[in-house]
Amino acid sequence: MNLTLKIWRQPHTRAKGKFITYRLDDISPNCSFLEMLDILNEQLIGNDEEPVAFDHDCREGICGMCSLYINGRPHGPDDAITTCQLHMRKFRDGATIVIEPWRAKPFPVIKDLIVDRTAFDRIIQEGGYISVHTGGAPDANSILISKEHADLSMDAAACIGCGACVAACKNASAMLFVSAKVSQFALLPQGKVEANDRVKKMVAMMDELGFGNCTNTYACEAECPKLISRSNIARMNREFICAKVS
Amino acid sequence: MTVSFLQFSSITKKIWMALLGLFLMVFLVVHLGINLCLLRADDGQWFHEAAHFMGTNYVVKIFEVVLFAGFIFHIILGIILQLKNWLSRPVRYRISNRSVTPFLSKYMIYTGGIILIFLIIHFMNFYFIKLGWVKSPVPLLEGGEPDFYQGARWLFEQPFYSILYIVLMAVLAFHLNHAFGAAFQTLGLEHNSYTPWIKGFSTAYSILIPLGFSIIPLYFLIFS
Ligand code: FES
Numbered sequence: 001m002n003l004t005l006k007i008w009r010q011p012h013t014r015a016k017g018k019f020i021t022y023r024l025d026d027i028s029p030n031c032s033f034l035e036m037l038d039i040l041n042e043q044l045i046g047n048d049e050e051p052v053a054f055d056h057d058c059r060e061g062i063c064g065m066c067s068l069y070i071n072g073r074p075h076g077p078d079d080a081i082t083t084c085q086l087h088m089r090k091f092r093d094g095a096t097i098v099i100e101p102w103r104a105k106p107f108p109v110i111k112d113l114i115v116d117r118t119a120f121d122r123i124i125q126e127g128g129y130i131s132v133h134t135g136g137a138p139d140a141n142s143i144l145i146s147k148e149h150a151d152l153s154m155d156a157a158a159c160i161g162c163g164a165c166v167a168a169c170k171n172a173s174a175m176l177f178v179s180a181k182v183s184q185f186a187l188l189p190q191g192k193v194e195a196n197d198r199v200k201k202m203v204a205m206m207d208e209l210g211f212g213n214c215t216n217t218y219a220c221e222a223e224c225p226k227l228i229s230r231s232n233i234a235r236m237n238r239e240f241i242c243a244k245v246s
Numbered sequence: 247m248t249v250s251f252l253q254f255s256s257i258t259k260k261i262w263m264a265l266l267g268l269f270l271m272v273f274l275v276v277h278l279g280i281n282l283c284l285l286r287a288d289d290g291q292w293f294h295e296a297a298h299f300m301g302t303n304y305v306v307k308i309f310e311v312v313l314f315a316g317f318i319f320h321i322i323l324g325i326i327l328q329l330k331n332w333l334s335r336p337v338r339y340r341i342s343n344r345s346v347t348p349f350l351s352k353y354m355i356y357t358g359g360i361i362l363i364f365l366i367i368h369f370m371n372f373y374f375i376k377l378g379w380v381k382s383p384v385p386l387l388e389g390g391e392p393d394f395y396q397g398a399r400w401l402f403e404q405p406f407y408s409i410l411y412i413v414l415m416a417v418l419a420f421h422l423n424h425a426f427g428a429a430f431q432t433l434g435l436e437h438n439s440y441t442p443w444i445k446g447f448s449t450a451y452s453i454l455i456p457l458g459f460s461i462i463p464l465y466f467l468i469f470s
Contacts, residue, residue, distance in 0.1 A: 006340075019340065072344035098341050105334045168345045170352060171331035203255050212334035213256045213327045216428035217352055219345040231436050238434030240257045 001027045001088055004096040005040065007052055010109050013116075017109065019098070029089035033076060034059060034066060036088055053112040059084040061225065064160030067167070068113055069100040074164035074223045082162065082225045102163050104172035105210040119209045120161050120177060126205040127198030128181045130190050149187045156183035158226040165220035165228075171212030176220035178206050179236035180228045186239050196243035203240060256330070257432075259323050264429035266320040271426065271451070273313055278458045285465055290395025294387075297394055301376070321362060328355045350424045357421040364414040371401060399466055408463035415456035423452035 003024045010017025024043075027036050034056050041051035057065035066083040070076035076086045091097060101109050106119035157180075165176035182199050185191025191198075214233060221230045254262070280300065283293040300306050350357075374380040375392045384396040401407050426448035430436065435444075 008340075069339060069341075072339070072341035074345075100339055100341070103335050103337050103339055105336055168343060170343060172334040173331075200255075203257055207256050210334055212331040213260060214432075215327075215331070215351060215354060216424070216431050217347045219343060219347045222345045222347060230431070234431050234434045234436030236434075237257060237261070237432055240255075241261065241434060244258070 001029055001091070001093045001095075003027060003036075003088075003091070003094075006096065006098045007113070008100050008109075009052070009112050010101075012111060013108050017112075027088055029087070031088045032059070032084060033068070033070070033086040033088065034084050053110075053114050055114050056084060061085040062160065064162035067102050067115065067163060069102060069167055071098055074102070074167040075162075075225055079222075080225055080227050082160075085225075102167040104163075104166045106172075106174075107163060107166065115163075117161070117163050119211070120163065120174070122209060123174070123178055123202050123205045124161075124181065126201040127194065128185075128202065130185060130194060132190070143189050145188060153184050153187040156180045156187070156228065156232050159184075159224075159228050160226055162225060164223045164225060166211065168219040168223035169212065169214075170217060170219065171215055173214045173220070174206050174209075174211040175214040175233050175236070176224060176228055176230070178202050179232040182236045182239055183232040186235065195239060196246060199236060199239040199243050203236075256327070259327055260432045263320060263323045263327065264432040266316045266323070267425050267429050269316050270313075270320060271422065271455075273316075274455050278455055281459060281462055284395065284398055284462050290393075293395045293398075298391075301391075317365070321358070324355065324358055348424065350420050351428070354421065354424060357417050360414065360417045361421055364417075372397065398462075402463040402466035405467060408467050411463050412460045415460045418459075419452045419456040422455065423448060426451055 005022045005024060006019045007022065008017055009020045022040060024036070024040055027039065031039070034054070037052060037054055044051045055065045055067050057063045059066070061082045061084060064082070066075075068075065068083045070083070070086075075081055075083045077090050078086055099113060101107075101113045102115045102117075104115075107115040107117055110116050159177060159180035161177060163177070166172050166174050169175075182202060185198065186195050216230075218230050221228065280293070280296045283296050284290070286292050370380055372394060375382045375394075375397065382392045382397060384393050384400050387393045402411070427441075427445050430441070430444050
Protein backbone atom coordinates (compact mmCIF):
# COMPACT_ATOMS: atom_id res chain seq x y z
CA MET A 1 0.00 0.00 0.00
CA ASN A 2 1.13 3.53 -0.70
CA LEU A 3 -0.04 6.14 1.76
CA THR A 4 0.05 9.86 2.38
CA LEU A 5 0.17 10.71 6.08
CA LYS A 6 -0.62 14.12 7.51
CA ILE A 7 0.66 14.03 11.05
CA TRP A 8 0.45 16.62 13.79
CA ARG A 9 3.98 17.52 14.89
CA GLN A 10 4.55 19.60 18.01
CA PRO A 11 7.97 19.59 19.73
CA HIS A 12 6.61 20.26 23.23
CA THR A 13 3.53 21.45 25.11
CA ARG A 14 4.00 25.17 24.62
CA ALA A 15 5.34 24.98 21.07
CA LYS A 16 3.13 25.78 18.12
CA GLY A 17 2.38 22.58 16.24
CA LYS A 18 1.61 21.94 12.60
CA PHE A 19 0.71 19.15 10.22
CA ILE A 20 3.57 17.59 8.25
CA THR A 21 2.92 15.41 5.23
CA TYR A 22 4.84 12.15 4.74
CA ARG A 23 4.73 9.63 1.90
CA LEU A 24 5.00 6.00 2.86
CA ASP A 25 5.26 3.26 0.21
CA ASP A 26 5.04 -0.53 0.21
CA ILE A 27 3.15 -0.95 3.45
CA SER A 28 1.62 -4.37 3.95
CA PRO A 29 -2.16 -4.33 4.51
CA ASN A 30 -1.50 -6.75 7.36
CA CYS A 31 0.55 -4.18 9.24
CA SER A 32 -1.07 -2.80 12.34
CA PHE A 33 -1.49 0.95 12.39
CA LEU A 34 1.24 1.33 15.01
CA GLU A 35 3.60 -0.90 13.01
CA MET A 36 2.99 1.39 10.05
CA LEU A 37 4.06 4.32 12.26
CA ASP A 38 7.10 2.30 13.41
CA ILE A 39 8.11 1.90 9.76
CA LEU A 40 7.69 5.62 9.21
CA ASN A 41 9.81 6.33 12.28
CA GLU A 42 12.58 3.99 11.10
CA GLN A 43 12.67 5.90 7.85
CA LEU A 44 12.75 9.22 9.68
CA ILE A 45 15.56 8.07 11.96
CA GLY A 46 17.43 6.79 8.88
CA ASN A 47 17.13 10.27 7.40
CA ASP A 48 18.32 11.85 10.64
CA GLU A 49 14.92 13.31 11.34
CA GLU A 50 13.00 13.36 14.60
CA PRO A 51 10.65 10.33 14.83
CA VAL A 52 6.94 10.87 15.48
CA ALA A 53 6.13 10.51 19.18
CA PHE A 54 3.02 8.42 19.86
CA ASP A 55 1.72 6.48 22.84
CA HIS A 56 1.58 2.70 23.02
CA ASP A 57 2.32 -0.09 25.45
CA CYS A 58 0.66 -3.50 25.37
CA ARG A 59 -0.22 -3.45 21.67
CA GLU A 60 -2.89 -6.01 22.38
CA GLY A 61 -5.86 -3.79 23.12
CA ILE A 62 -5.88 -4.02 26.89
CA CYS A 63 -3.85 -1.19 28.37
CA GLY A 64 -5.48 1.90 26.84
CA MET A 65 -2.20 3.65 26.10
CA CYS A 66 -2.48 3.96 22.33
CA SER A 67 -4.54 6.92 21.26
CA LEU A 68 -4.62 8.84 17.93
CA TYR A 69 -7.51 10.60 16.24
CA ILE A 70 -7.41 9.10 12.76
CA ASN A 71 -9.42 10.63 9.91
CA GLY A 72 -11.99 12.11 12.27
CA ARG A 73 -12.38 9.14 14.60
CA PRO A 74 -10.56 8.16 17.79
CA HIS A 75 -8.77 4.85 17.14
CA GLY A 76 -9.59 5.13 13.45
CA PRO A 77 -12.15 3.69 11.07
CA ASP A 78 -13.34 0.63 12.94
CA ASP A 79 -15.70 0.03 15.83
CA ALA A 80 -14.87 -1.22 19.31
CA ILE A 81 -11.16 -1.24 18.69
CA THR A 82 -7.98 0.37 19.97
CA THR A 83 -5.43 1.84 17.57
CA CYS A 84 -2.99 -1.01 18.20
CA GLN A 85 -5.66 -3.44 16.98
CA LEU A 86 -6.38 -1.46 13.83
CA HIS A 87 -4.91 -2.86 10.63
CA MET A 88 -3.93 -1.10 7.44
CA ARG A 89 -6.37 -3.22 5.42
CA LYS A 90 -9.04 -0.90 6.81
CA PHE A 91 -7.66 1.82 4.49
CA ARG A 92 -7.52 1.83 0.73
CA ASP A 93 -4.33 1.93 -1.26
CA GLY A 94 -3.33 5.53 -1.95
CA ALA A 95 -5.32 6.84 1.01
CA THR A 96 -4.52 10.07 2.80
CA ILE A 97 -4.59 9.56 6.56
CA VAL A 98 -4.80 12.53 8.91
CA ILE A 99 -3.49 11.73 12.37
CA GLU A 100 -4.15 14.10 15.26
CA PRO A 101 -3.65 13.88 19.01
CA TRP A 102 -6.67 13.73 21.38
CA ARG A 103 -7.93 17.29 21.65
CA ALA A 104 -9.26 18.44 25.00
CA LYS A 105 -8.29 21.17 27.42
CA PRO A 106 -7.50 18.69 30.22
CA PHE A 107 -5.35 16.59 27.82
CA PRO A 108 -2.48 18.91 26.81
CA VAL A 109 -0.16 17.71 24.07
CA ILE A 110 3.19 16.61 25.48
CA LYS A 111 4.80 15.95 22.13
CA ASP A 112 3.43 15.26 18.64
CA LEU A 113 0.65 12.74 19.15
CA ILE A 114 1.19 12.12 22.86
CA VAL A 115 -1.18 13.83 25.25
CA ASP A 116 -1.05 14.02 29.01
CA ARG A 117 -3.93 11.97 30.41
CA THR A 118 -3.05 12.55 34.06
CA ALA A 119 -6.45 14.22 34.38
CA PHE A 120 -8.01 10.74 34.44
CA ASP A 121 -5.70 9.69 37.28
CA ARG A 122 -6.74 12.73 39.25
CA ILE A 123 -10.38 11.81 38.86
CA ILE A 124 -9.62 8.25 40.03
CA GLN A 125 -7.74 9.62 43.04
CA GLU A 126 -10.93 11.35 44.12
CA GLY A 127 -12.75 8.09 44.74
CA GLY A 128 -12.19 5.50 42.05
CA TYR A 129 -11.34 2.86 44.67
CA ILE A 130 -12.74 1.16 47.74
CA SER A 131 -11.13 1.46 51.15
CA VAL A 132 -10.52 -2.03 52.54
CA HIS A 133 -8.21 -3.46 55.13
CA THR A 134 -5.67 -5.84 53.77
CA GLY A 135 -5.54 -9.31 55.23
CA GLY A 136 -6.84 -12.75 54.49
CA ALA A 137 -9.29 -12.99 51.64
CA PRO A 138 -12.86 -13.25 52.97
CA ASP A 139 -15.01 -16.19 51.99
CA ALA A 140 -16.35 -15.68 48.48
CA ASN A 141 -19.93 -16.31 49.55
CA SER A 142 -19.96 -14.09 52.61
CA ILE A 143 -21.23 -11.17 50.51
CA LEU A 144 -23.94 -12.20 48.10
CA ILE A 145 -23.95 -10.40 44.75
CA SER A 146 -26.54 -10.99 42.07
CA LYS A 147 -25.27 -12.23 38.75
CA GLU A 148 -26.93 -9.29 37.00
CA HIS A 149 -25.08 -6.73 39.12
CA ALA A 150 -21.81 -8.60 38.92
CA ASP A 151 -22.08 -8.62 35.12
CA LEU A 152 -22.96 -4.94 34.87
CA SER A 153 -20.10 -4.07 37.19
CA MET A 154 -17.67 -6.13 35.14
CA ASP A 155 -18.91 -4.47 31.95
CA ALA A 156 -18.20 -1.06 33.46
CA ALA A 157 -14.84 -2.22 34.77
CA ALA A 158 -13.81 -3.08 31.21
CA CYS A 159 -12.99 0.62 30.71
CA ILE A 160 -9.27 0.92 29.98
CA GLY A 161 -9.18 4.70 30.48
CA CYS A 162 -7.87 5.39 26.99
CA GLY A 163 -9.73 8.71 26.65
CA ALA A 164 -11.41 7.96 23.31
CA CYS A 165 -14.71 9.06 24.86
CA VAL A 166 -13.30 12.50 25.59
CA ALA A 167 -11.62 12.68 22.18
CA ALA A 168 -14.83 11.78 20.35
CA CYS A 169 -17.21 13.94 22.36
CA LYS A 170 -17.99 17.27 20.74
CA ASN A 171 -17.79 18.77 24.23
CA ALA A 172 -14.68 16.87 25.35
CA SER A 173 -16.77 15.44 28.14
CA ALA A 174 -15.44 12.66 30.35
CA MET A 175 -18.85 11.44 31.46
CA LEU A 176 -18.51 7.95 29.97
CA PHE A 177 -15.16 7.35 31.66
CA VAL A 178 -16.22 8.73 35.04
CA SER A 179 -19.57 6.95 34.91
CA ALA A 180 -17.88 3.62 34.17
CA LYS A 181 -15.63 4.07 37.18
CA VAL A 182 -18.52 5.18 39.39
CA SER A 183 -20.71 2.32 38.18
CA GLN A 184 -18.27 -0.51 38.64
CA PHE A 185 -18.22 0.22 42.38
CA ALA A 186 -21.75 1.50 42.86
CA LEU A 187 -23.16 -1.79 41.62
CA LEU A 188 -21.37 -3.87 44.24
CA PRO A 189 -21.95 -3.97 48.01
CA GLN A 190 -18.28 -3.24 48.71
CA GLY A 191 -18.51 -0.06 46.68
CA LYS A 192 -21.78 1.16 48.11
CA VAL A 193 -20.23 2.24 51.41
CA GLU A 194 -18.40 5.17 49.85
CA ALA A 195 -20.75 5.61 46.89
CA ASN A 196 -22.17 9.04 47.78
CA ASP A 197 -18.84 10.63 48.47
CA ARG A 198 -17.27 8.98 45.47
CA VAL A 199 -19.68 10.26 42.87
CA LYS A 200 -19.72 13.81 44.25
CA LYS A 201 -15.94 14.07 44.43
CA MET A 202 -15.24 12.47 41.08
CA VAL A 203 -17.76 14.71 39.33
CA ALA A 204 -16.36 17.78 41.08
CA MET A 205 -12.85 16.89 39.92
CA MET A 206 -14.07 16.21 36.39
CA ASP A 207 -15.58 19.71 36.30
CA GLU A 208 -12.55 21.35 37.88
CA LEU A 209 -10.19 19.84 35.32
CA GLY A 210 -12.16 21.49 32.51
CA PHE A 211 -13.93 18.59 30.81
CA GLY A 212 -17.12 19.61 29.02
CA ASN A 213 -20.70 18.69 29.84
CA CYS A 214 -22.55 15.74 28.39
CA THR A 215 -25.14 16.70 25.76
CA ASN A 216 -26.28 13.10 25.25
CA THR A 217 -24.77 12.84 21.79
CA TYR A 218 -23.20 9.45 22.60
CA ALA A 219 -20.15 9.75 20.37
CA CYS A 220 -18.35 8.38 23.44
CA GLU A 221 -20.30 5.14 23.32
CA ALA A 222 -19.88 4.89 19.55
CA GLU A 223 -16.08 5.11 19.85
CA CYS A 224 -15.41 3.21 23.08
CA PRO A 225 -13.08 0.29 22.33
CA LYS A 226 -14.59 -1.59 25.26
CA LEU A 227 -18.25 -0.89 24.39
CA ILE A 228 -18.97 0.88 27.66
CA SER A 229 -22.68 1.68 27.58
CA ARG A 230 -24.32 5.07 27.95
CA SER A 231 -26.51 3.48 30.62
CA ASN A 232 -23.54 4.00 32.93
CA ILE A 233 -23.97 7.75 32.44
CA ALA A 234 -27.61 7.48 33.45
CA ARG A 235 -26.56 5.43 36.47
CA MET A 236 -24.01 8.05 37.47
CA ASN A 237 -26.67 10.76 37.15
CA ARG A 238 -28.91 8.67 39.40
CA GLU A 239 -26.11 8.12 41.87
CA PHE A 240 -25.36 11.83 41.83
CA ILE A 241 -28.97 12.83 42.49
CA CYS A 242 -29.24 10.29 45.34
CA ALA A 243 -25.96 11.49 46.82
CA LYS A 244 -27.07 15.11 46.68
CA VAL A 245 -30.47 14.56 48.29
CA SER A 246 -29.33 12.09 50.93
CA MET B 247 -28.32 34.02 41.10
CA THR B 248 -26.30 33.54 37.95
CA VAL B 249 -23.13 33.40 40.03
CA SER B 250 -24.41 30.51 42.13
CA PHE B 251 -25.54 28.88 38.89
CA LEU B 252 -21.96 28.91 37.74
CA GLN B 253 -20.91 27.14 40.90
CA PHE B 254 -23.33 24.27 40.38
CA SER B 255 -21.69 21.08 39.22
CA SER B 256 -22.11 20.12 35.59
CA ILE B 257 -24.63 17.41 36.43
CA THR B 258 -26.69 19.70 38.68
CA LYS B 259 -26.91 22.23 35.86
CA LYS B 260 -27.99 19.53 33.48
CA ILE B 261 -30.60 18.20 35.89
CA TRP B 262 -32.13 21.66 36.15
CA MET B 263 -31.95 22.00 32.41
CA ALA B 264 -33.82 18.71 32.01
CA LEU B 265 -36.47 19.47 34.64
CA LEU B 266 -37.16 22.91 33.21
CA GLY B 267 -37.25 21.49 29.70
CA LEU B 268 -39.83 18.87 30.70
CA PHE B 269 -41.89 21.56 32.42
CA LEU B 270 -41.80 23.69 29.27
CA MET B 271 -42.93 20.68 27.26
CA VAL B 272 -46.02 20.32 29.45
CA PHE B 273 -46.71 24.00 28.90
CA LEU B 274 -46.53 23.51 25.13
CA VAL B 275 -49.42 21.04 25.33
CA VAL B 276 -51.57 23.60 27.20
CA HIS B 277 -50.59 26.31 24.73
CA LEU B 278 -51.48 24.11 21.80
CA GLY B 279 -54.85 23.32 23.36
CA ILE B 280 -55.68 27.03 23.54
CA ASN B 281 -54.38 27.70 20.03
CA LEU B 282 -56.53 24.97 18.55
CA CYS B 283 -59.59 26.96 19.73
CA LEU B 284 -58.68 29.36 16.92
CA LEU B 285 -59.83 26.76 14.43
CA ARG B 286 -63.44 26.75 15.68
CA ALA B 287 -65.68 28.73 13.38
CA ASP B 288 -67.19 30.75 16.23
CA ASP B 289 -65.49 34.07 15.54
CA GLY B 290 -63.04 33.48 18.31
CA GLN B 291 -65.55 32.92 21.09
CA TRP B 292 -63.84 29.82 22.53
CA PHE B 293 -60.43 31.32 22.03
CA HIS B 294 -61.44 34.52 23.84
CA GLU B 295 -62.86 32.55 26.72
CA ALA B 296 -59.70 30.48 27.02
CA ALA B 297 -57.50 33.59 26.75
CA HIS B 298 -59.65 35.37 29.32
CA PHE B 299 -59.36 32.45 31.73
CA MET B 300 -55.58 32.32 31.26
CA GLY B 301 -55.34 36.06 31.76
CA THR B 302 -57.41 36.26 34.95
CA ASN B 303 -57.15 32.96 36.86
CA TYR B 304 -54.83 33.28 39.87
CA VAL B 305 -53.37 29.78 39.64
CA VAL B 306 -52.55 30.45 36.00
CA LYS B 307 -51.02 33.78 36.94
CA ILE B 308 -48.70 32.09 39.43
CA PHE B 309 -47.77 29.55 36.78
CA GLU B 310 -47.07 32.38 34.39
CA VAL B 311 -44.30 33.59 36.69
CA VAL B 312 -42.95 30.05 37.05
CA LEU B 313 -43.11 29.68 33.30
CA PHE B 314 -41.13 32.84 32.61
CA ALA B 315 -38.57 31.84 35.21
CA GLY B 316 -38.44 28.41 33.59
CA PHE B 317 -37.74 29.85 30.16
CA ILE B 318 -35.13 32.25 31.43
CA PHE B 319 -33.21 29.68 33.47
CA HIS B 320 -33.44 27.07 30.73
CA ILE B 321 -31.89 29.57 28.34
CA ILE B 322 -29.23 30.85 30.74
CA LEU B 323 -28.22 27.33 31.77
CA GLY B 324 -28.09 26.26 28.14
CA ILE B 325 -25.72 29.10 27.33
CA ILE B 326 -23.52 28.48 30.38
CA LEU B 327 -23.25 24.76 29.61
CA GLN B 328 -22.49 25.43 25.96
CA LEU B 329 -19.77 27.98 26.72
CA LYS B 330 -18.03 25.47 28.96
CA ASN B 331 -18.33 22.87 26.21
CA TRP B 332 -16.69 25.16 23.68
CA LEU B 333 -13.93 26.06 26.11
CA SER B 334 -13.13 22.45 26.87
CA ARG B 335 -11.62 21.98 23.41
CA PRO B 336 -9.57 25.12 22.70
CA VAL B 337 -7.72 23.51 19.78
CA ARG B 338 -10.18 21.98 17.33
CA TYR B 339 -9.59 18.95 15.17
CA ARG B 340 -8.56 19.39 11.54
CA ILE B 341 -11.00 16.63 10.49
CA SER B 342 -14.36 17.09 12.15
CA ASN B 343 -15.81 14.16 14.01
CA ARG B 344 -17.13 11.24 11.98
CA SER B 345 -18.47 9.13 14.83
CA VAL B 346 -21.97 7.81 14.27
CA THR B 347 -24.26 9.84 16.51
CA PRO B 348 -27.89 10.99 16.45
CA PHE B 349 -27.86 13.90 14.02
CA LEU B 350 -30.08 16.36 15.93
CA SER B 351 -28.23 16.00 19.22
CA LYS B 352 -25.36 18.11 17.92
CA TYR B 353 -27.38 21.19 17.17
CA MET B 354 -29.34 21.83 20.37
CA ILE B 355 -27.72 25.20 21.05
CA TYR B 356 -28.46 26.35 17.49
CA THR B 357 -32.05 25.11 17.38
CA GLY B 358 -32.44 26.59 20.86
CA GLY B 359 -31.08 29.93 19.64
CA ILE B 360 -33.53 29.99 16.73
CA ILE B 361 -36.40 29.19 19.11
CA LEU B 362 -35.29 32.08 21.31
CA ILE B 363 -35.50 34.46 18.34
CA PHE B 364 -38.95 33.10 17.59
CA LEU B 365 -39.92 33.60 21.22
CA ILE B 366 -38.96 37.27 21.03
CA ILE B 367 -41.04 37.75 17.84
CA HIS B 368 -43.88 35.87 19.49
CA PHE B 369 -43.75 38.13 22.55
CA MET B 370 -43.79 41.22 20.36
CA ASN B 371 -46.89 39.90 18.63
CA PHE B 372 -48.81 38.88 21.72
CA TYR B 373 -47.47 39.27 25.25
CA PHE B 374 -46.00 42.74 24.84
CA ILE B 375 -49.30 43.89 23.31
CA LYS B 376 -51.07 42.62 26.41
CA LEU B 377 -48.61 44.58 28.56
CA GLY B 378 -49.21 47.65 26.43
CA TRP B 379 -45.57 47.89 25.33
CA VAL B 380 -46.41 47.27 21.69
CA LYS B 381 -49.41 48.67 19.81
CA SER B 382 -51.96 46.14 18.60
CA PRO B 383 -52.24 45.97 14.80
CA VAL B 384 -55.97 45.17 15.09
CA PRO B 385 -58.71 47.06 17.00
CA LEU B 386 -59.09 46.27 20.70
CA LEU B 387 -62.04 44.34 22.13
CA GLU B 388 -64.93 46.20 23.74
CA GLY B 389 -63.49 45.97 27.25
CA GLY B 390 -60.24 47.48 25.99
CA GLU B 391 -58.48 44.09 26.01
CA PRO B 392 -56.33 43.18 23.01
CA ASP B 393 -58.10 41.03 20.43
CA PHE B 394 -55.69 38.13 20.04
CA TYR B 395 -58.11 36.16 17.88
CA GLN B 396 -58.10 38.86 15.22
CA GLY B 397 -54.41 39.49 15.93
CA ALA B 398 -53.56 35.85 15.21
CA ARG B 399 -55.72 35.85 12.08
CA TRP B 400 -54.06 39.04 10.92
CA LEU B 401 -50.63 37.45 11.32
CA PHE B 402 -51.47 34.10 9.84
CA GLU B 403 -53.13 35.58 6.79
CA GLN B 404 -49.75 36.97 5.81
CA PRO B 405 -48.03 34.19 3.86
CA PHE B 406 -44.54 35.30 4.90
CA TYR B 407 -45.33 35.15 8.59
CA SER B 408 -47.20 31.85 8.28
CA ILE B 409 -44.39 30.18 6.40
CA LEU B 410 -41.82 31.54 8.85
CA TYR B 411 -43.96 30.22 11.69
CA ILE B 412 -44.14 26.75 10.15
CA VAL B 413 -40.39 26.67 9.51
CA LEU B 414 -39.79 27.64 13.12
CA MET B 415 -42.12 24.88 14.25
CA ALA B 416 -39.93 22.45 12.30
CA VAL B 417 -36.92 23.77 14.21
CA LEU B 418 -38.86 23.31 17.45
CA ALA B 419 -39.56 19.72 16.39
CA PHE B 420 -35.82 19.09 15.96
CA HIS B 421 -35.12 20.58 19.38
CA LEU B 422 -37.84 18.57 21.11
CA ASN B 423 -36.92 15.35 19.37
CA HIS B 424 -33.58 15.13 21.11
CA ALA B 425 -34.62 16.97 24.25
CA PHE B 426 -37.22 14.59 25.58
CA GLY B 427 -35.11 11.43 25.61
CA ALA B 428 -32.04 13.36 26.72
CA ALA B 429 -33.90 14.77 29.72
CA PHE B 430 -34.71 11.27 30.93
CA GLN B 431 -31.12 10.14 30.49
CA THR B 432 -29.91 13.18 32.43
CA LEU B 433 -32.33 12.45 35.24
CA GLY B 434 -30.96 8.92 35.35
CA LEU B 435 -34.26 7.43 34.21
CA GLU B 436 -32.92 4.81 31.89
CA HIS B 437 -34.14 1.26 31.67
CA ASN B 438 -33.92 -1.48 29.07
CA SER B 439 -37.69 -1.89 28.94
CA TYR B 440 -38.87 1.72 29.29
CA THR B 441 -36.26 3.68 27.34
CA PRO B 442 -37.51 2.50 23.90
CA TRP B 443 -40.99 3.69 24.90
CA ILE B 444 -39.63 7.04 25.99
CA LYS B 445 -37.87 7.31 22.65
CA GLY B 446 -41.05 6.48 20.79
CA PHE B 447 -43.03 8.98 22.82
CA SER B 448 -40.33 11.58 22.23
CA THR B 449 -40.58 11.10 18.46
CA ALA B 450 -44.38 11.25 18.54
CA TYR B 451 -44.43 14.31 20.80
CA SER B 452 -41.82 16.16 18.77
CA ILE B 453 -43.82 15.63 15.58
CA LEU B 454 -47.36 16.04 16.85
CA ILE B 455 -46.97 19.21 18.91
CA PRO B 456 -45.23 21.34 16.24
CA LEU B 457 -47.58 19.83 13.65
CA GLY B 458 -50.55 20.88 15.78
CA PHE B 459 -49.21 24.43 15.95
CA SER B 460 -48.54 24.45 12.20
CA ILE B 461 -52.09 23.42 11.28
CA ILE B 462 -53.38 26.81 12.44
CA PRO B 463 -51.43 29.07 10.03
CA LEU B 464 -52.09 26.54 7.26
CA TYR B 465 -55.80 26.71 7.98
CA PHE B 466 -55.85 30.50 7.87
CA LEU B 467 -53.66 30.60 4.78
CA ILE B 468 -55.89 28.21 2.89
CA PHE B 469 -59.30 29.41 4.08
CA SER B 470 -58.72 33.13 4.37
S1 FES C 1 -1.25 -0.20 23.20
FE1 FES C 1 -2.34 -1.06 24.85
S2 FES C 1 -4.37 -0.82 24.19
FE2 FES C 1 -3.28 -0.17 22.44
